[in-house]
Amino acid sequence: MTELKVEVDAAEVGFDADRLRRIDTHFRRYVDDSRLAGWAIAVARRGRVAHLSHYGRRDVEAGLPVEGDTIWRIYSMTKPITSVAALMLYEQGALELTDPVSRYIPSFADLRVYKAGSALNPATTPVTEPIRVWHLLTHTAGLTYGFHHAHPVDEMYRLKGFEFGAPRGMDLAAVCDAYAQLPLLFQPGSEWNYSVATDVLGRVVEVASGQSLDRFFAERIFGPLGMTETAFSVTTPEGLARLASLYVPRPGGGLVRNSAMGDAITREPTMLSGGGGLASTAYDYHRFTQMLAGGGELDGERLLSPRTVRFMTRNHLPGNAELDTFGRPIFSESSFAGVGFGLGFSVVTDPAAGKVLTNAGEYAWGGLASTAFYVDPVEEITALFFTQLMPSSTYPIRSQLRALVNQALVD
Structure with a gap:
């Protein structure tokens, strides 16, 4: 201490x-x-x-x-630490900022974007470009937080148990797969919305580094x-x-x-x-x-x-x-x-x-x-x-x- x-x-x-x-x-x-x-x-x-x-x-x-x-x-002062971790991997050639997130999290390959309707019956449209690593870093991915209470997609997050944190028993990989099943608020790169993007970035760090996030932080940053x-x-x-x-x-x-x-x-x-x-x-x-x-x-x-x-x-x-x-x-x-x-x-x-x-x-x-x-x-x-x-x-x-x-x- x-x-x-x-x-x-x-x-x-x-x-x-x-x-x-x-x-x-x-x-x-x-x-x-x-x-x-x-x-x-x-x-x-x-x-x-x-x-x-x-x-x-x-x-x-x-x-x-x-x-x-x-x-x-x-x-959320955790977010800059995760962002530093991602840029450390970028510096060593383990990832590109333009990489599709689906390269690291396959469930992100076929996302949909909210178009209209309620949280229980939304109309969606396909993404016009994939979410990329830089979208996660800049909160322009189209993801959201359940606690915003500002949009039907926020409500969809809450209905799945994602208001503050995640349902007990789900690890980071499972949580990211669950996010991928929910529609985006907007086409990636077209707006800024504070979101779970940095949680998804943490999973990218895990896959790109071959280490769990806590181990990467401990060995590469905190130590x-x-x-x-x-x-x-x-x-x-x-x-x-x-x-x-x-x-x-x-x-x-x-x-x-x-x-x-x-x-x-x-x-x-x-x-x-x-x-x-x-x-x-x-x-x-x-x-x-x-x-x-x-x-x-x-x-x-x-x-x-x-x-x-x-x-x-x-x-x-x-x-x-x-x-x-x-x-x-x-x-x-x-x-x-x-x-x-x-x-x-x-x-x-x-x-x-x-x-x-x-x-x-x-x-x-x-x-x-x-x-x-x-x-x-x-x-x-x-x-x-x-x-x-x-x-x-x-x-x-x-x-x-x-x-x-x-x-x-x-x-």
Whole structure:
């Protein structure tokens, strides 16, 4: 068990320490008025941690505080890790971004696209081109999530047991075969829709590498980066003692513990979800973001080429489109204006359009329980925010974090 530590005086890397403390002052209010149970924040510049703080409780009912080694469910912050895994295989020639997914998952060979009708009686049409690996990485495959509640195909996912996660007993291969039996929302490459695409990408990683996803992560990513506490489950007594509890807002104010979903991480999963299955710590995920910020390398361990990282973190939407025009409006915690999407990350294309204090080229993502990270290559900043409140659209944490970090820069 390893904890992050402050590594540099804030002024040495261009921050005003008093202004950095505004981050804590602001987010303490979230805990003091019971909007959040607790949180942890880490801000680094030029590879060194300049601000580190935590506040509140990891378990409200037990009165246990958030600590530096608290374990968090990171949900969709798993997606960038799976995307890195896929690009590592791309670099070694094990897959092409233009490969049809059916090369790795044969059930994806003859897909259909929703045209009209209800979830119980849909009309469909054949795909005009196959789903390709790059469609999975960019969420342009036409897949969806059952929890969106925005389309008849979302309902079809729920009817099959795919709302949050998958029915018990199904492994990743079986889950992907089940997805292939459901119609797509749209023709691959024609729109953006946040989806199970990264779970399917995880299966592609398994087939292309010849390893299970957990083994690939452990041997090729977590081991080299020293991410010793990032895994698909938390089962040891010592780990369970440090695991934060999961909450949802109580109508009228306050928090309600969500044990039904929260306890899932305490069991070994049958399905290894590359889209949302991991738990991690501030130390571990900081290591991952430093690898990205370092152009694919950290402490002498190189996972990716700097050129590959730059390639991943540019906008890959067709015609350099932005999410507000190319995507379906399903997320509300982050503006789609001025934001595109790369190979596993949101990418800021126009900060003025998004009305958020940041720089073009910033890449980021977050998780269902309101965790978030971003990397700003212009300012050489990485920032992490951990908490355990779902859904992540409840409060504007991501935009507030960016503003509070960047207003503290004075160089």
